[in-house]
Amino acid sequence: MARLDDSAGHYRALYDTAKAGLPGLGLDWLERLRAEAIERFAATGFPTARTEAWKYTNLQRLARTTARLAPAGRVDAARLAPWTLGDEAARLVFVNGRHDPELSRLPALPAGIEVTTLGRTLDADGDSLRDRLGRQVALDERRLAALNTAFMTDGIVLRLRAGVTVPGPIHVFHIATGDAAPFMVPPRNLILAEAGSAATVVESFVDAGGGAYWTNAVTEIAVGANADIRHVRVQAEGREAHHVGLVEVRVERAGCYRALLLSTGALVARNEYHVILDGEGAEAEIDGASLLDGRRHADATTVIEHRKPHGRSRQVFKNVVDETARAVFQGRVLVAVDAQKTNAHQLSRSLLLAPGAQADAKPELQIFADDVKCSHGSTVGALDATALFYLRSRGIDAPTARALLIEAFVTELIEDWPTGAVRDHIGAVLRSALRREPGGTGPAA
Amino acid sequence: MLSIRNLHATVDGRPILKGLSLEIAAGEVHAIMGPNGSGKSTLSYVLAGRDGYEITAGEVVFKGRDLLELEPEERAGEGVFLALQYPVEIPGISNLTFLKAALNAIRSYRGEAPLDAMAFLKLSREKARLLEMDDKLLQRAVNVGFSGGEKKRNEIFQMAMLEPALAILDETDSGLDIDALKIVSAGVNRLRAPDRAILMITHYQRLLSDIVPDRVHVLADGRIVASGGKELALELEQKGYAGLGIKDNAAAA
Numbered sequence: 001m002a003r004l005d006d007s008a009g010h011y012r013a014l015y016d017t018a019k020a021g022l023p024g025l026g027l028d029w030l031e032r033l034r035a036e037a038i039e040r041f042a043a044t045g046f047p048t049a050r051t052e053a054w055k056y057t058n059l060q061r062l063a064r065t066t067a068r069l070a071p072a073g074r075v076d077a078a079r080l081a082p083w084t085l086g087d088e089a090a091r092l093v094f095v096n097g098r099h100d101p102e103l104s105r106l107p108a109l110p111a112g113i114e115v116t117t118l119g120r121t122l123d124a125d126g127d128s129l130r131d132r133l134g135r136q137v138a139l140d141e142r143r144l145a146a147l148n149t150a151f152m153t154d155g156i157v158l159r160l161r162a163g164v165t166v167p168g169p170i171h172v173f174h175i176a177t178g179d180a181a182p183f184m185v186p187p188r189n190l191i192l193a194e195a196g197s198a199a200t201v202v203e204s205f206v207d208a209g210g211g212a213y214w215t216n217a218v219t220e221i222a223v224g225a226n227a228d229i230r231h232v233r234v235q236a237e238g239r240e241a242h243h244v245g246l247v248e249v250r251v252e253r254a255g256c257y258r259a260l261l262l263s264t265g266a267l268v269a270r271n272e273y274h275v276i277l278d279g280e281g282a283e284a285e286i287d288g289a290s291l292l293d294g295r296r297h298a299d300a301t302t303v304i305e306h307r308k309p310h311g312r313s314r315q316v317f318k319n320v321v322d323e324t325a326r327a328v329f330q331g332r333v334l335v336a337v338d339a340q341k342t343n344a345h346q347l348s349r350s351l352l353l354a355p356g357a358q359a360d361a362k363p364e365l366q367i368f369a370d371d372v373k374c375s376h377g378s379t380v381g382a383l384d385a386t387a388l389f390y391l392r393s394r395g396i397d398a399p400t401a402r403a404l405l406i407e408a409f410v411t412e413l414i415e416d417w418p419t420g421a422v423r424d425h426i427g428a429v430l431r432s433a434l435r436r437e438p439g440g441t442g443p444a445a
Numbered sequence: 446m447l448s449i450r451n452l453h454a455t456v457d458g459r460p461i462l463k464g465l466s467l468e469i470a471a472g473e474v475h476a477i478m479g480p481n482g483s484g485k486s487t488l489s490y491v492l493a494g495r496d497g498y499e500i501t502a503g504e505v506v507f508k509g510r511d512l513l514e515l516e517p518e519e520r521a522g523e524g525v526f527l528a529l530q531y532p533v534e535i536p537g538i539s540n541l542t543f544l545k546a547a548l549n550a551i552r553s554y555r556g557e558a559p560l561d562a563m564a565f566l567k568l569s570r571e572k573a574r575l576l577e578m579d580d581k582l583l584q585r586a587v588n589v590g591f592s593g594g595e596k597k598r599n600e601i602f603q604m605a606m607l608e609p610a611l612a613i614l615d616e617t618d619s620g621l622d623i624d625a626l627k628i629v630s631a632g633v634n635r636l637r638a639p640d641r642a643i644l645m646i647t648h649y650q651r652l653l654s655d656i657v658p659d660r661v662h663v664l665a666d667g668r669i670v671a672s673g674g675k676e677l678a679l680e681l682e683q684k685g686y687a688g689l690g691i692k693d694n695a696a697a698a
Contacts, residue, residue: 074666384533392494392517392548393493393521394526395518395554396546397516398518407537408535
């Protein structure tokens with residue numbers, strides 16, 4: 001069927017003009033990877049609602065936009081302040097997708113912890129990434145990740161040797177800024193955690209007056225045996241922006257990947273996780289909160305594949321949706337025939353604050369093993385009128401009572417997080433979003 | 446302190462209260478008994494200001510003010526407190542956070558400075574002892590995972606903290622075992638005060654032997670049909686509502 005947009009032609013032409021300026025020029029394997037990726041994207045273009053996985057999230061407006069590659073941008077350090085974590089082991093700031101050394105902070109780290117940027121690594125030591133970069137992304141299935149792969153320019157490369165623990169969170173800032181002309185930012189991160197290593201990585205996607213840009217981000221994470229990776233994504237972008245983010249994770253034996261997603265959406269935002277539990281006893285926890293107002297849209301899509309026995313996964317997603325915003329949760333759990341004794345739980349709960357607010361939940365369990373414990377649940381409802389009356393009958397005014405109940409609904413998510421700078425930051429981001437502070441100003445310190 | 450005059454209220458267009466009148470003076474404890482469906486809980490919700498009840502006639506004057514014009518939180522500020530028959534569970538808010546917000550909201554309504562953290566903790570420990578409440582219950586989310594008895598005890602603990610002028614106890618005795626009933630009754634008795642009125646709604650005479658009321662009223666079909674001293678409750682216990690010529694709506698239905 002003929003497509004209404006010519007996104008394929010547009011991005012292929014953009015690639016042809018841009019490729020000489022992309023990092024890693026001259027690396028054969030990378031050129032082949034990029035060329036294959038742009039062809040994979042061009043073969044199909046943007047997904048449409050006819051694709052089941054994109055039923056609830058419409059990218060047609062984006063598909064009709066002739067975005068250019070992100071121009072260089074500058075942001076004031078003060079812009080970062082409200083989003084900054086305490087106790088950061090390192091901070092890497094990417095403005096419009098390019099590393100900004102002045103805003104970044106990279107102190108000496110213990111041996112075995114290597115924090116670099118993708119652009120510099122590809123230019124200086126590209127072959128060290130040859131067998132790792134792009135290994136976890138199926139270009140034929142993830143067409144927007146394929147587009148990212150063609151254009152990938154910068155991001156973080158974190159390599160952890162066996163047994164090391166990073167002494168504090170690593171903060172990766174992605175900030176968009178610029179004029180009104182639409183542009184694409186293609187951040188690409190790679191996290192390789194060898195056996196027994198541990199780290200917390202916080203990614204923040206923030207809009208500093210970026211207008212109608214779109215973020216097309218890919219993060220690949222390899223969690224080695226017994227390694228423990230915590231990964232927070234704060235996705236707080238502008239009302240005119242698009243965000244498509246894919247996190248590809250592979251977890252080996254007894255390794256653990258824990259994710260927390262905090263999204264205030266965008267014009268259209270899609271945060272997608274694909275986690276493969278590829279070793280015995282591997283674990284994944286993905287929790288998420290979407291706090292949406294106006295006509296924002298946020299889609300959280302997860303696929304967890306249990307491939308080996310004794311794996312465990314848990315997902316809790318909470319949405320607070322106001323005005324005419326829309327939250328989507330699609331969660332698929334696959335349990336392979338060999339993955340006996342799998343324990344998989346999934347829950348999504350949505351709170352609708354206005355008659356025009358909408359929430360869609362699509363849980364999917366596909367189980368081929370016969371000795372497993374799997375469950376899912378989903379609720380959509382308004383604020384509990386009885387609870388509201390209870391609080392008011394104790395003297396608490398209606399707006400405060402509503403705010404307390406909404407805050408309680410979402411902060412339940414972080415009750416199990418270890419106390420410290422990251423948890424404090426997450427709490428501040430949540431409360432700030434609930435107070436409806438204008439987008440881009442960040443959470444109160 | 447509280448004057449209810451010819452109160453008529455409907456729920457979804459259905460009349461529930463049909464001309465109820467009641468006078469309660471400061472320092473008094475009144476009990477309202479009555480069969481299921483007679484309007485007992487409706488009365489308590491109407492007094493506390495819950496949505497969903499339409500007042501079609503009558504008035505409620507509390508300390509000289511028209512109570513029905515006030516929002517629920519304003520009534521709390523004026524000193525009205527309702528201990529719910531089914532206390533609500535609120536995951537994610539600790540009992541103490543909730544009570545501190547409530548206490549300081551009421552203080553602010555009255556133009557008083559908020560209690561600081563230390564003074565609040567001291568007060569809550571003192572009041573918790575009154576109800577023999579475990580400190581752990583204070584830290585837990587409001588009513589979440591509480592037994593039926595603990596929830597009711599928590600209501601009276603809140604009452605002790607907020608020190609209302611008018612406390613309405615809606616079937617506080619239901620779901621309590623004998624020991625819990627003793628603790629709750631002792632707590633309520635210690636909260637009796639010359640400047641405080643208490644309105645107890647109950648099915649059973651049992652509670653009234655522990656908290657002895659000044660007046661007992663029988664509510665049937667939306668009206669007070671009999672009033673008397675504490676001996677009226679005993680008479681009801683012995684003869685039943687039918688013995689007093691009162692139709693039990695629930696039984697009739």
